[in-house]
Amino acid sequence: MRLFLFLCGATDLSVAADDVTEFTELCRVHHVTPNRVWREKGSDDLHLTLETRAAGRLLSLCGELEGVRVIKTSGLPHILGKAARRPGLLLGCIFALLLITLSHLFVWEIRVEGCESIPTEELFGELSAVGLREGSFIPLLDGDSLAAALRAGDARIAYASVHVKGTVARVQVRESNVPEKERELLPANLVARCDGVITAPLVFEGEVLVREGETVRAGQLLAGGLIDTEAGGIRMTRAAGQVFARTVHTYEVRVPFAYEKKSYTGRKGREVSLFFFSFDRKVFKTTGNLSGNCDIIEKVNRFRVSDGRYLPFGYAETVLEEYTLEAAYYTAEEALAKANAELDALLEAESGERMLLQKNVEVAVDGEGITLFCTVIAEEDIARVVEFTVS
Numbered sequence: 001m002r003l004f005l006f007l008c009g010a011t012d013l014s015v016a017a018d019d020v021t022e023f024t025e026l027c028r029v030h031h032v033t034p035n036r037v038w039r040e041k042g043s044d045d046l047h048l049t050l051e052t053r054a055a056g057r058l059l060s061l062c063g064e065l066e067g068v069r070v071i072k073t074s075g076l077p078h079i080l081g082k083a084a085r086r087p088g089l090l091l092g093c094i095f096a097l098l099l100i101t102l103s104h105l106f107v108w109e110i111r112v113e114g115c116e117s118i119p120t121e122e123l124f125g126e127l128s129a130v131g132l133r134e135g136s137f138i139p140l141l142d143g144d145s146l147a148a149a150l151r152a153g154d155a156r157i158a159y160a161s162v163h164v165k166g167t168v169a170r171v172q173v174r175e176s177n178v179p180e181k182e183r184e185l186l187p188a189n190l191v192a193r194c195d196g197v198i199t200a201p202l203v204f205e206g207e208v209l210v211r212e213g214e215t216v217r218a219g220q221l222l223a224g225g226l227i228d229t230e231a232g233g234i235r236m237t238r239a240a241g242q243v244f245a246r247t248v249h250t251y252e253v254r255v256p257f258a259y260e261k262k263s264y265t266g267r268k269g270r271e272v273s274l275f276f277f278s279f280d281r282k283v284f285k286t287t288g289n290l291s292g293n294c295d296i297i298e299k300v301n302r303f304r305v306s307d308g309r310y311l312p313f314g315y316a317e318t319v320l321e322e323y324t325l326e327a328a329y330y331t332a333e334e335a336l337a338k339a340n341a342e343l344d345a346l347l348e349a350e351s352g353e354r355m356l357l358q359k360n361v362e363v364a365v366d367g368e369g370i371t372l373f374c375t376v377i378a379e380e381d382i383a384r385v386v387e388f389t390v391s
Helices: 003-008 017-029 052-061 076-084 087-105 120-130 143-153 332-353
Strands: 010-015 036-038 046-051 068-074 109-113 157-165 168-175 188-192 196-205 221-224 226-228 234-236 240-256 258-276 279-286 294-304 310-329 354-365 369-381 383-387
Touching: 003 010, 003 046, 003 076, 010 017, 010 052, 017 046, 017 052, 046 052, 052 068, 109 120, 120 143, 120 168, 143 157, 188 240, 196 221, 221 240, 240 332, 240 383, 332 354, 332 369
Parallel strands: 109 168
Antiparallel strands: 010 046, 010 068, 036 046, 157 168, 188 221, 188 383, 196 240, 226 234, 240 369, 258 279, 258 310, 294 310, 354 369
């Protein structure tokens, strides 16, 4: 549609074949030229596109021509007419345009640089506490005051600066490298964490109390922090080192044949919320009579401009998928595979602390499920530091 026709409005008319001659003569007499003329395939009716005002004038003059009818109207006058019949929508559009026009006075995005050990979410919380958040009114922001408040509120921050460029607030942080005051170390012993047979006592501080090949129990003293001196006194120290031993660990994994399985009913609920800066409002909700068993899927969508920056508005969507729990059964092969997978996960979680020497697995099957009994022989450091005081 041409711009002129859009601004003035366009009306599509359909003229029956019997009335085409009289209608075209009427157009000629009143100097009305259609902007477009065409016929639909398989029909003798004539279709015309006229300016809305000219179409209205012709329709008032051809009252006896029953074959002339309006197909559709379009263009700016048509849009404004529809909007005028829905004042709430019109006011909403005006308000949205006003917000977008004034949005350059608010912070759209906060970018933090130099934050390494401090969690980003924690730092954003501190920024919000001192008055800097998405939606903050830029003319009221004082970068120096914000930076000073941030430094004063967190001893881990040695330097901070806040600069606002456009609608983006850039926060630069340098964390303090001054180590915290070390706690005074107390004398300590090395104690066995579990039973085992000593293979290599590698103690470099303290008195070694075990030797290779000796069997020890959990809690037994491996290296002492009290050492007799040649002068008949006692010297206190902090025993340190590693004591390797051959250990035995047992695991039991059971998988019953019967279990509960999710069965989705196909019923879904949906909630949509619009947010603008830090303000949000729920605008749509269809949950029906969903039961308490639902998977919840949440998704936040933020609009972006071509350079990758996020706009300060978007929508959040929450989808609820209803399911019921139904009784189901593993076959023997499926239960065994699941039990082996769970056992492997247990062993994998502890593989970094020990060297596996031998693994024996026994399978027990009864009417209700499968049980794995696993015995692991490994070599590992069993020394545990236990501090003590002397009165």
